[in-house]
Amino acid sequence: MTLLDVHGLTVRTADGRSLVSDLSFTVAGGERLGLIGESGSGKSLTTLAVLGLLPEGMSATGSVVLAGTQILGAREKELTAVRGRDAAVVFQEPLTALDPLMRVGRQVAGPLARRTGLKGGKLRAATLDALAQVRLPDPERIARAFPHEISGGQRQRVALAAALACEPALLIADEPTTALDVSVQAEMLGLIDTLVREREMAVLFVSHDLAVVAKVTDRILVMKDGRAVEEGTVRDVVGAPRQEYTRNLVASARTLESALDLRSAP
Ligand SMILES: Nc1ncnc2c1ncn2[C@@H]1O[C@H](COP(=O)(O)OP(=O)(O)O)[C@@H](O)[C@H]1O
Ligand SMILES: [Mg+2]
Incomplete structure (x- = not known):
């Protein structure tokens, strides 16, 4: 079943420049699609369009249907419902997703409570469990902390816990490891x-780094200057890139060998 159907998506600035042009792709339920391309190729704008979160002044045409809802032109109320239920997002910098003035536990408890209706002690237990599931050590302490009191890697785990608390059909991850130390990146x-x-869960995983995308996705869409230039399975795109641009991405991917080893491991 198609969970996300993007068709002819074009994103324009107020003065009419196209930053994403006639982009089409689908993500089926449970499928993991990687969106790859050099910096500025329109990956983030694409994910923002999917969530109905484009910056002020930008407009999108075409069609973006997420779990049966047309996102383009949808009202804020519909979009809010879709964001909690059908798709959740982890951004590059967790501080943009987390409220700096709210203890971490409450930021995970909020979406959990909305989905499950749990309260009091049960909600607290479920929150600690959600923090433990993203392998945070000492969830009790983390839950009480403010975002600035924990490390960048821990903040990104918290952002992931908050996204997963919605049990979305689609997880969108936009460069979720780019801001992290290399050692922490692999863990994340x-x-x-x-x-x-x-x-x-289905995943739309965005990165400029092909090695990273190859680890966590089955299929890859390559973007250049706001357009799709190549699409295929990870093995096909990495093994036999058709475009010069893709070949360069393959060549510049760090530790690609080990990424592929990791994929073929049991
Ligand atoms: N708020 C904005 N206003 C004007 N241009 C923008 C804005 N956000 C992104 N852009 C431009 O749109 C293009 C695509 O950006 P983006 O989707 O962030 O690329 P990527 O995520 O692939 O690095 C870039 O040229 C960028 O400069
Ligand atoms: Mg980006």
Whole structure:
């Protein structure tokens, strides 16, 4: 079943420049699609359009249907419902997703309560469980902390816990490891990989780094200057890129060998 159907998506600035042009792709339920391209190729604007979160002044045409809802032109109320239920997002910088003035526990408890209706002690227990599931050590302490009191890697885990608390059909991750130290990056990728597999969640995973995308997705869409230039399975795109541009992305991917080893491991 098609969960996300993007068709002819074009995103324009107020003065009419196209930043994303006639982009089409689908994500089926449980499928993991990687969106890759060099910086400025329109990946983030695409994810924002999917969530109905484009910056002021930008307009989108075409069609974006997420779990049966047409996102383009939808009212804020509909969009809010879709964002909690059908799709949740983890951004590059967790501080943009987390409220700096709210303890971490409450930021995970909010979406959990909305989905499950839990309250009091049960909600508290479920919150600590959600923090433990993203492998945060000492969830009790983390829950009481403010975002600035924990590390960047821990903040990104909290953002992931808050996104997963919605049990979305689609997890959108926009460069979720780019701001992290390399050692922490691998852990975070492994974690996302494990959790979305366990939950059979669909993923739209965005990165400029092909090695990263290859670890956690099945299919890749390559973007250049706001357009799709190549699409295929990870193996096909990495093994036999058709475009010069894609070949360059393959060549510049860090540790691609080990990424592929990781994929073929049991
Ligand atoms: N708020 C904005 N106003 C004007 N131009 C923007 C804005 N956001 C992004 N852009 C431009 O749109 C293009 C695509 O941006 P983006 O989707 O963020 O690329 P990517 O995520 O692939 O690095 C870039 O040229 C960028 O400069
Ligand atoms: Mg981006």
